[in-house]
Amino acid sequence: EAGVTQSPTHLIKTRGQQATLRCSPISGHTSVYWYQQALGLGLQFLLWYDEGEERNRGNFPPRFSGRQFPNYSSELNVNALELEDSALYLCASSFSYGMTGELFFGEGSRLTVL
């Protein structure tokens, strides 16, 4: 069974540009989470989608946005890129929260902003 897949693996952009990251959850999973891992230790919560709806949002500016498609895949968009947006962006999927709760992570997309 395929795991959570993220694309692209690496992305290099310049300041002011837009970046789009994609995530395909495990088949049957309806929840998708996005996290930002910057500067080694920190894992910051970005967004949570479930059944196509945004369930919760972390403390990030509005230029971080996303959506979940009918097939439950998800897209994270970052507009007006800034240098500090350089990070590893992790996507995770699960059944709707409240069921097993197990979370499966993708390998991440490394975004570098120059």
Next chain:
Amino acid sequence: AQKITQTQPGMFVQEKEAVTLDCTYDTSDQSYGLFWYKQPSSGEMIFLIYQGSYDEQNATEGRYSLNFQKARKSANLVISASQLGDSAMYFCASLYNTDKLIFGTGTRLQVFP
């Protein structure tokens, strides 16, 4: 391939009791870091505790301690004096030289009065 295994899908503990959440890791790297995170129903990930592979003493942070047994490749989380607010999903993760963060699939902890 690097892998984190959490074999307990769910755990129950009575308030004020201690609980151990299991985590084993698989790596041939000499340098790595081990983390535990708590995920409440809001979806965020709350960092709890960190252990470096070269740290000789077990990490402790308040009521959280990490029982690090390098030879067995285990990094169990011990929560002492459980509280109702500890009910959540708990994830073990490892960070390797490549700056790659690998997560286990989590353990749901339920604390009952």
